[in-house]
Amino acid sequence: MVKNCEKFHQIKSTTTCTSIENYYNLLLLTFLSWNPAVGKDYNSLLVNY
Numbered sequence: 001m002v003k004n005c006e007k008f009h010q011i012k013s014t015t016t017c018t019s020i021e022n023y024y025n026l027l028l029l030t031f032l033s034w035n036p037a038v039g040k041d042y043n044s045l046l047v048n049y
Contacts, residue, residue: 002034015045017041
C-alpha cells in the first residue's frame, strides 16, 4: 500500500477486478502498483475486509 493512501474499498463477494477498475477509473497496472500484494489475478482480495 502506498504511504499516502486516502481511501479503502470494501470487497464484497460480487466484487470483480473490472468493477474496481471501473469504479475508480483505474488501469489494472495503476491499481497493482499501489497494491502489489493483491496479485495480477486479484486472488488476494479479502471479502468484507
